[in-house]
Amino acid sequence: MTEANTLPSGRTRIDRLEMRGITKRFPGVLASDHVDFDVQAGEVHALLGENGAGKSTLMKILYGLYHPDEGQILLNGQPVTIASPTDSIRLGIGMIHQHFMLVPTLTVAENVALGLPSSRGALTDLDRVSKRILELAEIYSLKIDPSAYVWQLSVGQQQRVEIIKALYRGAALLILDEPTAVLTPQEVDELFVIMRQMTRDGHGLVFISHKLHEVVEISNRITVLRDGRKIGTRPTSEITKQDLANWMVGREVTFAPDRGEVQCAEARLQLENVACGSDRGTPGLRGVSLEVCSGEILGIAGVSGNGQRELAETVTGLRKVTGGKILLEGRDITGLTPAEVTDRMLSYIPEERMRDGVIKDFSVAENMILREHTKMPYSRSGLLNLREISRHADELITQFHVKTPSRDTLAKNLSGGNIQKVVLAREIFRTPRVIIAAQPTRGLDIGATEYVREQLLEQRRKGVAVMLISEDLDEILALSDRIAVLYEGQVMDIVPREDATPERLGLLMAGVHPEESAPVVK
């Protein structure tokens, strides 16, 4: 049973999988340019690169979704042809897609059984499938209930179903496409435990990510891709985060941008004991008081769901305030509509950029005037001035380095980073007095993240008051002048940057005052 070349699932292991000189051309783009890549049993090989660097293309070729124009794939030294996912599954290659390929209305067992021949012919054999799932779950320490409906599961559990699905189909080598993008820090830890066990058992794993600290933590080797070309492969132990970042972007990356001196001249935005409800009907904010000065970035830290969304929405007029007052440059804006708040020159970079930031099916140019479309020069007495809108769009595209085929391209066809640049351009160009930025770099690659942060700092230098809501503690620490920690709809404390350490903020985020080391809020 425990032969050297057999996995715990009973499947023969893949000692070495090698991709040689893989080239893939798309019209006008060389997506993969003679790339070599290999994975061995028992290792995590991380594939790093900016969006569009060719990571997905390479892995889609390995999984049989794309066909390479040149190059070959060798499995344990033997050349193989992978024409479709059916082939790759047969060879023992599994893929965990970034967007889960699960049917929420079906049970775990049904999702696993889908598409497989049944031992009972035309009838499903879910009992047998469930038994095998439990076996695999036991072997790989993946807690899962085969009879649970997928919609009832948390994101982390759904990911486990995906892993089980691949193992059930006999995967010896697993490609994990940005598996941590949707997970909470705790779920990431759990995933890493599972990944470590799988490599100990002889599986080979490909881990795609652009979160450097995760790559450094989990991988044995790292390959960096840029613009479709392989930059290099190194053992993880021989490389630093800084080197990796520079490699990926192709130039020096600054993790801690220069913030310059603080100059709090006036309180631009003041919240006095603000309260509001949440979508679940429970209190969202419970008496929040804070102020954001001109020329400062106030970071709002906290574990997801402690009132961050509600805070952004009350200030921008999107959510009804049930108590307290909000002042913008000394004038009461409590209860004003979003349009009225906009007129007072407050800009908003929303958390869900695809849902709230842009209209997906509108062009770049149209998205760029969403906030000001009723105003001169973009329109006059209800008629749009198309020439001015186009000129405006071209100007912003150049100024904010938006990578788009044209101003008429639909927003949904841009990459995440470029969509965020469209939002940034629209919100910043109007020279706002206050900017509310909610999770502004979530899901962006290093280059785009750096750009967004630079822009926020630039606004701060210009004297704009910036409220930065982020669940990324590194980001909060890198950009903020002061940091307010939200916990259950209240401000636990406001800490100057100089006094803020991750440990201190972590305790506050958990609802504990460091001085007292005891929970303050029930």
Place this chain on the structure above:
Amino acid sequence: MISDLLSVTVLIGILASGIRLATPYLYAAIGETFGQKSGVLNLGVEGQMLLGSFAAFYVTFKTGNLWLGLLTAMLVGALMGLAMAYVTVNLHAQQGISGIGFYLFGLGMSELLFQSLMGSVETIQGFPKVHIPVLSDIPGIGEIFFSQNVLVYGAYLLVPLAWFVLNKTTLGLKIRAVGENPDAADSLGVSVARVRYFTIILGGTLSGIAGASLSIALLNVFQQGMTSGQGFIAVALVYFGAWRPVGVLGGALLFSLVNSLQLWIQVLGIPIPSDIAVMMPYVLTILVLVATVSRVRAPSALSKPFERED
């Protein structure tokens, strides 16, 4: 007058014809359930029923063979299903609009064929009643449930059969997966196109039987536009039944019983204007749909064409 409705004979009559009248609803709505479960909204059911209805009647009228008539209706329905599948699966047509197109085609075509092939309304001898031994002798119950024709029995057998196929077979699993998340099904090697072709053609075939049940089993006559919106009600019943065969059965019975009631109201000469009486099932359709709309969730991929992302 109202008290006439309460006599035992009349009640048995209302129930018996209610059971009978549910037949076309059941065939059509179960067929539509399969389609919608796989993510295809077929609004052409009415057209498929009309053509099936004519085909069954004409072939039976000419050959005297009821089974041949039924088979022709199934074939006509299946062919219309095939066309619908090609348009929606391969050409990614907007399903609601193409369905209306197929309805209008069936409506016009059945009229044209009727005019050119027959010209006048004829009657035939439809499927005879089949009395189930012993059971049909039970007073009341026997007449209501066990003295019906073969297509009526078939309709009720279809309900558990459909449930079984949808929930207990690998085919059913594929159908449900394709209707909820075709990308997931595709990634596991399930052919979304093949599954949808199957369900749409099955739906068409069953709509053909639904039409035939009117012309050669229940009314034994063909008239222009004789389905009078039953195909559309069948679509509504799928929503009412929350995409479950048993739910569809409940809905079909509710409507056919109300229909039966209004027929008896007219027969007995109860002084309710007949136009109002005829409206009853339709008004009920709207009321029930309004009442149930928030309760149930349609298959996520319903009426969305599937295209693999590259």
